[in-house]
Amino acid sequence: MSDTHAQTVRFVRDTMLPAATAPVGERGAVKWLRENLFAGPWNSALTILAIFVLYQALSSIIPWLLNSMWNAGSLSECREILAAKGDTSGACWGVIRTRWHQYMFGFYPPDLYWRPLLAFGLLFIALSPVLYYGSRQAATAIAGAATAFVLLALLGLGEGAGRLAVVGGVLLALTALAWVAPKKLVWVTALYAPVCFLLLWGGSVWSPVVALLGFGLIVAAYIWGQGVLGTVGSVGAGIVLAVLFWIYIDVPLAIALSAVVPIGLQPVASNEFGGFLLAIIIGVTAISFSLPLGILLALGRQSNLFIVKTLSVGFIEFIRGVPLITLLFTASLLLQYFLPPGTNFDIILRVIILVTFFAAAYLAEVIRGGLAALPRGQYEAADALGLDYWQAQRLIILPQALKISIPGIVSTFIGLFKDTTLVSFVGLMDPLRGVTQIVRADLDWKGIYWEPYVFVGALFFVMCYGMSQYSQYLERKLRTDHR
Amino acid sequence: MKRSVFFGALTVAGLAAGASAAATLDEVKARGELICGSNTGLAGFGAPDASGNWQGFDVALCKALGASVLGDATKVRFVPTTGETRFTALASGEVDVLIRNSTWTLTRDTELAFDFVAVNYYDGQGFMVKRDLGVSSAKELDGATVCIQTGTTTELNLADFFKSNNMTYTPVNVADDSEAQRQYLAGACDAYTTDASGLAASRATMPDPGSHVILPEIISKEPLGPVVRHGDNNWGDVVRWTYYALLTAEEKGITAANVEEVAASSTDPEVRRLLGVEGDMGAKLGLDPDAFKRAIAAVGNYGEVFEANVGEATPIGLARGLNALWTQGGLQYAPPFR
Numbered sequence: 001m002s003d004t005h006a007q008t009v010r011f012v013r014d015t016m017l018p019a020a021t022a023p024v025g026e027r028g029a030v031k032w033l034r035e036n037l038f039a040g041p042w043n044s045a046l047t048i049l050a051i052f053v054l055y056q057a058l059s060s061i062i063p064w065l066l067n068s069m070w071n072a073g074s075l076s077e078c079r080e081i082l083a084a085k086g087d088t089s090g091a092c093w094g095v096i097r098t099r100w101h102q103y104m105f106g107f108y109p110p111d112l113y114w115r116p117l118l119a120f121g122l123l124f125i126a127l128s129p130v131l132y133y134g135s136r137q138a139a140t141a142i143a144g145a146a147t148a149f150v151l152l153a154l155l156g157l158g159e160g161a162g163r164l165a166v167v168g169g170v171l172l173a174l175t176a177l178a179w180v181a182p183k184k185l186v187w188v189t190a191l192y193a194p195v196c197f198l199l200l201w202g203g204s205v206w207s208p209v210v211a212l213l214g215f216g217l218i219v220a221a222y223i224w225g226q227g228v229l230g231t232v233g234s235v236g237a238g239i240v241l242a243v244l245f246w247i248y249i250d251v252p253l254a255i256a257l258s259a260v261v262p263i264g265l266q267p268v269a270s271n272e273f274g275g276f277l278l279a280i281i282i283g284v285t286a287i288s289f290s291l292p293l294g295i296l297l298a299l300g301r302q303s304n305l306f307i308v309k310t311l312s313v314g315f316i317e318f319i320r321g322v323p324l325i326t327l328l329f330t331a332s333l334l335l336q337y338f339l340p341p342g343t344n345f346d347i348i349l350r351v352i353i354l355v356t357f358f359a360a361a362y363l364a365e366v367i368r369g370g371l372a373a374l375p376r377g378q379y380e381a382a383d384a385l386g387l388d389y390w391q392a393q394r395l396i397i398l399p400q401a402l403k404i405s406i407p408g409i410v411s412t413f414i415g416l417f418k419d420t421t422l423v424s425f426v427g428l429m430d431p432l433r434g435v436t437q438i439v440r441a442d443l444d445w446k447g448i449y450w451e452p453y454v455f456v457g458a459l460f461f462v463m464c465y466g467m468s469q470y471s472q473y474l475e476r477k478l479r480t481d482h483r
Numbered sequence: 484m485k486r487s488v489f490f491g492a493l494t495v496a497g498l499a500a501g502a503s504a505a506a507t508l509d510e511v512k513a514r515g516e517l518i519c520g521s522n523t524g525l526a527g528f529g530a531p532d533a534s535g536n537w538q539g540f541d542v543a544l545c546k547a548l549g550a551s552v553l554g555d556a557t558k559v560r561f562v563p564t565t566g567e568t569r570f571t572a573l574a575s576g577e578v579d580v581l582i583r584n585s586t587w588t589l590t591r592d593t594e595l596a597f598d599f600v601a602v603n604y605y606d607g608q609g610f611m612v613k614r615d616l617g618v619s620s621a622k623e624l625d626g627a628t629v630c631i632q633t634g635t636t637t638e639l640n641l642a643d644f645f646k647s648n649n650m651t652y653t654p655v656n657v658a659d660d661s662e663a664q665r666q667y668l669a670g671a672c673d674a675y676t677t678d679a680s681g682l683a684a685s686r687a688t689m690p691d692p693g694s695h696v697i698l699p700e701i702i703s704k705e706p707l708g709p710v711v712r713h714g715d716n717n718w719g720d721v722v723r724w725t726y727y728a729l730l731t732a733e734e735k736g737i738t739a740a741n742v743e744e745v746a747a748s749s750t751d752p753e754v755r756r757l758l759g760v761e762g763d764m765g766a767k768l769g770l771d772p773d774a775f776k777r778a779i780a781a782v783g784n785y786g787e788v789f790e791a792n793v794g795e796a797t798p799i800g801l802a803r804g805l806n807a808l809w810t811q812g813g814l815q816y817a818p819p820f821r
Contacts, residue, residue, distance in 0.1 A: 075688065102535075271561075272535070333575060336572075336575035336577050425567065426565070427565055434523065442526070443527070443684070443798045447689060449664075449665045
């Protein structure tokens with residue numbers, strides 16, 4: 001049959017046709033639109049509806065944002081300026097400009113703003129070994145950025161040269177340390193809590209120093225008692241010693257020392273704290289203490305020891321079963337009834353303790369999920385290697401369980417950080433409601449509604465998004481499987 | 484450290500809890516600071532300004548108390564309390580006195596074990612509507628939608644008022660004043676109801692105050708005043724008579740500016756007793772003889788406090804009304820300093 005064919009066909013093509021461009025409907029934007037937005041009558045109808053809704057929303061929001069006024073000193077002035085320009089709506093950001101310091105610091109004395117700023121800069125330097133342990137680039141970059149931020153902020157506040165030199169010197173020295181010996185920054189982390197307490201609340205330098213001695217007792221008991229009592233015994237003895245020290249010796253010793261050598265910073269009362277300063281203090285403290293507490297509770301819940309297990313389950317179920325607001329009211333009101341009259345048990349401290357408990361109960365369950373996800377073989381392998389309980393947890397179980405739990409842990413942290421705004425219900429000045437309420441009580445700004453919410457919401461978004469991005473980085477870094 | 488205070492304190496807590504009722508005056512003097520329960524922020528009545536100094540009608544009374552007890556109006560610490568925390572804060576001893584727009588009711592006087600020692604502001608619940616609505620009386624609001632803050636006495640008053648007038652309404656529940664104002668301006672409700680002083684403050688800051696009217700009907704009694712704990716009568720007397728000193732000062736024409744001059748020159752025996760020139764009025768309360776003079780010098784008389792914070796010259800623009808002195812047709816009446 002092939003002969004026939006050869007005789008009838010007069011032309012045989014011996015080159016390929018040049019590739020024609022695809023039809024209009026099968027390429028580029030049109031194809032994308034057709035496949036994604038107009039794939040059928042139902043799909044098209046939804047698309048048109050969505051465009052309509054978006055238009056409705058944006059047509060009022062975009063002019064409002066485009067007509068933003070930054071200069072007005074009061075709401076009525078802002079409205080007048082907008083009306084004079086002929087605009088019907090516009091955002092009056094003047095409220096943020098005039099009350100910026102209150103949104104950041106509450107009523108913290110303005111001439112002491114350098115102290116929370118320095119504490120904020122040191123926070124990142126203290127965090128860098130936790131977040132990026134041993135990484136010289138990361139540690140130096142974080143320390144450098146923190147130094148630049150704090151110095152720029154102080155310049156913006158118009159601080160004197162002397163104070164700039166002291167703060168800059170401290171931060172630059174730490175940046176240099178981050179470059180030379182990034183692992184040594186762990187010491188900054190260890191000492192951060194008392195330094196931060198001293199910077200924020202001021203007062204005698206001796207109270208944080210003496211309190212720190214209690215932790216020194218625990219370490220000393222561990223070092224010298226380990227041989228005799230074992231790890232758990234020596235740490236337990238250290239904790240008992242430290243608690244006795246804090247109850248009976250701490251306060252008199254601190255008072256005596258500050259009488260002999262009265263050095264310290266100007267004290268700032270807790271009711272002067274507010275705004276993002278308060279949110280960050282509560283958030284960061286509760287986050288740092290709830291993680292270890294949560295791990296202990298999760299391990300306690302899986303323990304074979306009856307009392308440990310019962311206490312852990314009771315704590316977790318009770319705290320998790322009660323709304324956070326209830327706990328805050330307990331912190332603010334109920335504790336006052338139990339304490340003797342005249343006791344001034346700091347309200348911020350009370351709130352931090354209960355927020356920490358709350359987050360720890362949630363974290364314990366998140367981590368228990370991670371522990372439960374580990375194959376049984378991991379526990380058996382640890383036993384087979386002859387590791388004791390704490391070695392097995394430290395070297396084999398927890399690294400894997402915590403890795404699995406990262407998304408849940410960070411999600412709890414983000415939730416906790418946002419929950420700090422609830423403290424407005426006990427009369428503390430959180431940025432969202434507390435400060436905003438005070439700003440609105442000023443007749444200049446009474447009646448302003450969206451601008452404070454948008455501003456505070458945007459700042460919270462930046463911080464929570466940062467945490468989320470870090471957790472994703474950590475997950476990628478710790479991914480050891482071959483998916 | 485505070486932690487150790489906590490642990491130590493817990494052990495003795497139960498034993499000592501009952502002792503807080505006694506001798507607030509001595510406690511305040513020993514502490515050298517008056518702790519005044521205040522609002523978290525209410526325009527004209529109590530709020531910190533841009534630099535953190537508390538200002539307002541209620542705040543002035545706290546300052547007067549600081550001046551009379553401690554001799555210094557600046558030795559007052561203001562603790563912001565919310566509607567939910569205010570009474571517990573007072574009962575637990577966290578604050579010495581609560582001066583925060585609290586309505587005097589029988590229940591609060593008895594069950595909560597407080598004493599309302601005076602009424603520094605007679606308020607009442609009113610309505611605000613848009614002028615376009617063409618309503619001139621609250622009795623014409625049949626079938627209206629009304630913006631109302633939940634969980635307040637105003638909610639109950641509103642229900643009572645409409646029921647007793649055989650009218651119906653649809654409530655639009657809002658959480659606080661700023662939200663109510665926004666809902667009202669956006670047209671979500673025909674009328675907004677809250678205390679008349681609050682309505683005036685809201686109206687003053689609206690984009691076009693002239694297009695809103697506050698209806699003449701006042702549908703409830705809201706006597707607002709300073710509150711102290713039940714059982715500490717001496718401290719209650721101190722708060723009460725410091726307040727009456729400001730009232731009497733207005734009655735006698737004593738102001739912050741002329742108080743020294745009046746004290747030196749006045750021949751009116753009651754003025755002389757009030758200002759501590761003769762008699763021992765202060766000592767009877769456990770205060771210095773010139774305690775009331777210091778209070779008046781610090782904040783001015785009642786009328787001055789009113790005009791400076793909420794009066795007609797301020798944007799809030801409240802008329803004295805019920806809060807005028809009894810000599811001018813109001814209800815503010817101080818017993819004699821004798």
